[in-house]
Amino acid sequence: MNKLVLVDGNSVAYRAFFALPLLNTEKGIYTNAIYGFTTMILKILEEEKPSHMLVAFDAGKTTFRHETFKDYKGKREKTPPELSEQLPYMRELLDAFNIKHYEINNYEADDIIGTLSKKASKENWDVKIYSGDKDLLQLVDDNIHVAMMKKGITNLDTYDIKLINEKYGIKPMQIIDMKGLMGDSSDNIPGVPGVGEKTALKLLKVHKTVEGVYDGLDQVSGKKLKEKLEANKEQALMSKELATIMCDAPVEASYEDAVVGEHKKEKLVSLFKELEFNSLLNKVDGDREAEEVDIEDLDITYVSEVTKEMLDSPSSLVVEVLEENYHQGNILGVSVANKSGTYFIPTDVALNSKVFSEWAKNKESEKFIFDAKRAVVGLGWENVTLNGVAFDVQIASYLIDPASGSHDISDISRRKNSLLVQHDEDVYGKGKKRKIPEDDTLAQHICRKAAAILALREELDQELADNEQKELFYNLEMPLSVILGRMEMHGVSIDKEELQNMGSELEKKLAEIESIIHELAGMKFNINSPKQLGEVLFEKLNLPVVKKTKTGYSTSADVLEKLQDQHEVVEKILLYRQLGKLNSTYIEGLLKVIHKKTGKIHTIFNQSLTQTGRLSSTEPNLQNIPIRLEEGRKIRHAFVPEREGAVIFAADYSQIELRVLAHICQDDQLIEAFRGDMDIHTKTAMDVFHVEREEVTSNMRRTAKAVNFGIVYGISDYGLSQSLGITRKEAKGFIERYFESFPGVKDYMDNIIDEAREKGFVTTMLNRRRYLPEITSRNFNQRSFAERTAMNTPIQGSAADVIKKAMVDIAERMVEKELKSTLLLQVHDELIFEVVPEEVETMKALVPEVMESAISLDVPLKVDVSYGDTWYDAK
Known part of the structure; x- marks a missing residue:
């Protein structure tokens, strides 16, 4: 039998976006929704093995339903740009999977799915629909089943006629009558005010349809209910119409056109690499066969x-x-x-x-x-x-x-x-x-x-x-x-014994926390087993289930963070995990990469990786040692000078990206603040909250800091709301007030987009380019991603140029002065040196002088220096 799988593309994308934490690649492409969407597609292909498959998308904001009710879906918040920018990649991936995707103006994805599923069902095809929208349950029949996403995207219930009857006590087509009576807040379908699911189902068991309810209104018990129904008859009938999926929409694509073809392997591998889906590569790549290249031998x-x-x-x-x-x-x-x-x-x-x-x-x-x-x-x-x-x-x-x-x-x-x-x-x-x-x-x-x-x-x-x-x-x-x-x-140089001691201390602390967790949970269990942990949290302690996976309860970090206020054991589990990762990734990880000959750690700096020009560090990544947790900071104790009496010396640019922004955008307020050596976050808080300096609270400054750095990275109201734990409306207000306070920044952002559109690229202060072909795309989502990139690349890239220039200049000056001190590391906006005792005073003067004059800006560059017996003591 032919098997047709139809996927509600927008529904899966939305579920994936909100189910997974906001992820992005080294190049700044948001990927959480794409990743979730891709894993769902792979799961469907593997488990269903469909002969035919099609993913339906909504074509636009307005449909024929808006002619019936102009406020249809009117209360939905605008799609976060972080999600909008990911949708074109989903279509690209589907093309690479050789899976047909389709949309049609004035209709919804539901109508495409309804039309194709019913046609296939009439020919006795086996049809399965994937969605998170209960409206699609109305399509269920003997041949059509609906895999309904509950929490997240992998926790599914598959509905057939029997399950719908068990759950609701009605037939699939009565779903539209249920929606007509109770409405649907997600689609802004009004229904009858005061009638919920329970009442709607009770009415339908007797009267079968909305029309039947009104035909038998005299038989409805309850004076208030009867009055509500009577007063909202037209609204109920309209709501039923809005909830009805059209099964004869003018869909030009045929379900027979949706044959699942062979993957375009090279394209898939290329996309997975671009999106940094390394864990998924083996599913589409496998062992790469040697390339057949017909070349003549060189004369050597x-x-x-x-x-x-x-x-x-x-x-x-x-x-x-x-x-x-x-x-x-x-x-x-x-x-x-x-x-x-x-x-x-x-x-x-x-x-x-x-x-x-x-x-x-x-x-x-x-x-x-x-x-x-x-x-x-x-x-x-x-x-x-x-x-x-x-x-x-x-x-x-x-x-x-x-x-x-x-x-x-x-x-x-x-x-x-x-x-x-x-x-x-x-x-x-x-x-x-x-x-x-x-x-x-x-x-x-x-x-x-x-x-x-x-x-x-x-x-x-x-x-x-x-x-x-x-x-x-x-x-x-x-x-x-x-x-x-x-x-x-x-x-x-690394103090191996110190690292080993830290590892022992961490193991001791982990054992103590494990004991506390077992005591709080009232039983012993394997904390590192997601299955056992899930059973303890959600079955024994009865904490609310946030998300499920195909193997059981999700106990991911984002889930546990949402449960911190529910039980004190959760906070201990999060700490246990953090310390466990510190021990395995950084203590044990660093011990493994100590060079046998030198006894040192030799990281690799990647110079040709990021599009912004920033350096990265691998094998091991010494730029990423977590320092927010004190136990993480302590790892820096193990990084020591090689020479007797020498110190570890750190020189750090202060707020370099914001200073670059002030120079590039020429905003008078920003320039004045930096020239006056004001705390820029306090200054921003004063302007955004309209208060005097002494009235700025720590929370105001924290918000201002998030806005300042968010602006540099092209943050949206959604992104800011997530980082501050506030509503999108509040976040939008902060961003608007920021631009009112610093109009030069807004002008710069508008102008740089125009420049990118004209040239096709943006540049840093030292002429590093980033090409943005999508800046003129007709696709809004691709264009908005390019615009955000155009705004932040000159800032981030110029900051990267500044510290690179400082490294070159310092190396030259140290050779000129015949200094014995050594540049060891670059960590973001910071340089780390080993300085011999007789050169400490020289370096205290030389390093800030060179770093602060690496590039001439209209605001002063500021460098903070510190030093100590270890990297930890230097900060």
Whole structure:
């Protein structure tokens, strides 16, 4: 039998959005609704295995029902922009899944579903509808079932005729009569005031329909009820009409057109990567087969001895180090390409050659490289210094096309129609299949990279010039890559014993909290088991169920936070989880990555990842150690100086993004506040709440702070309401008053959107670009996302430029002054150094001076410095 699945797209999207916490990608794309929607689609495909499937969406705000009742759905709040921006991605994903989606002007998704389901049912198709809207229960018949979402999106009840009768005591078609009498507040269907579900069902069991109720009005018991019914007859009949799904809507799409095709695997994988759905990738990707690439072998020279003649200037250089061996040395081979030829130099030949090491160290010998930072690290572990990096293909590609999903040499060469290079995975394999290929294959692969770099450099250099980005590239990003490489090589000293002691203390504390939880719960159970925890909270302690999953009760963090006021055990469980994560992720996690040779931690800085230009840190992420919880802050105790008597020295930009905003938007009030060294959050509170300085309360300042930083990140009234725990109306009022107080900010935001629309991109103060092709989209949701991005990218990106420039300037000044102190880390707006005792006073003067003059603004940049025996003591 043919099986048709029809999905109420808007209903699933809304449920997913409000069921999951607000998530976003590194690029700022909101994804919670897309993720929930995608998991539902995957679940349907896996469990239902439909032959045909269609997702119906509402086409617009008005439908033919508004002609009957203009206030139909009139009390619904405007869709949060954080959700609106996700809807186009859902349609894109459906296209990639090869699942038909459809909408029709003047009709609702319900009408599309009603029309298609009834036609299919007449031909004895098996039909299943997925929705959270009870209106669709009216469609149930012998062939049509409705999977109704209750809490969240995975907790479903499947309704057939029998279940509707058990639950309501009526037939499916009587659902419209029930709605006619009781109304529906979610759709603003009025019904009969004072008649609820219980009364409506009681009436229908006797009179069958709304019309039947009025035909037998004399038989209705209760004077008040009879009066209400009598006074609202037209409204009841109209409400029934509004609740009736049209099953003969002019739907051009046929259910037979909705054949489930094969996934467009490449498109799905690309979207999942863009949306950072890493946990879902295996469901659509599996093991990637090696790419078949038909390429002729390069003419290469195998080198047994390095000579000066083969190291011409300029040359491209590849130092091949695989990802998993990044900080272990393990160079697989070296290749050099220049006008005289392409050379493969085996690792032992290169590392034992004085000619090669002197050439590598020579600042005058120009090297073109892909990922200079990795080359610095790879050679550095072998005690070979790399200088003279004149071009980095990876960074050039990143600046020219920051939105590209990949800046791998193979993908860049394809985009530029240049010399073809295979993906590393296709040469080395991945996971358990990872292995080093035969010598000839390895040599060809590494040499093709060198030849591709040489072929790409001129074109990329010209594109940088066309974009007016050469200064950004050559004076900022290029020198920074070498600095980051040396920071990675140097690493950060860690007190292993201190970490172990912290772990022991945390385990002791966890055991104490576990005992308290068991006492409060009145029984012993496994707190880490969601199943057991759910049973204790919702069955034994009878706490209200917030959300269910397919495996039982949800005990996620957002659920527990909503239950904190219900029972004191909940707060203890949340603390237990936080401390448990600290122990596993940060204590045990950091202990695992202490380098065997150095005893230090060597993080990796990602320079070509974020579209705003910010650096990120991985393996481990030292920018993300949680410090709001004191136990998290204490982890910084373990980060110590390497040298005797040295201190950890921290220098932190104060409110850099707001200062950049003041400079860019030229708002007089903001500029005056920063020039007068006022507390900007207090100043904002004074203006927004119309109070004097001494009247500003801590709560007012907290609200002002949320508005200040929210504006920088393009926050909406919905986003602000969620962060402050207030209504959207109140949040909207705060934002409006903010713009009244700082009109220059509003003007900037309007102007930057116009500029983005005209140019197709926005820039930072140092000319970093972010392209926004959706800014002129006819699709409102895509356009609004681009507008929000246009507003905040110049601010966030310029702040990133400032701290990068400070890093380059400080490195230069420290070399000039021959200082022994070392730059260790960059953590958002903060630089961390190890400073030897005799240089503390010098650094106290030098670091703020350099950081505050990194870029000239119309407001002063302000840097706070502190230092101590550990990273913890430095703050």
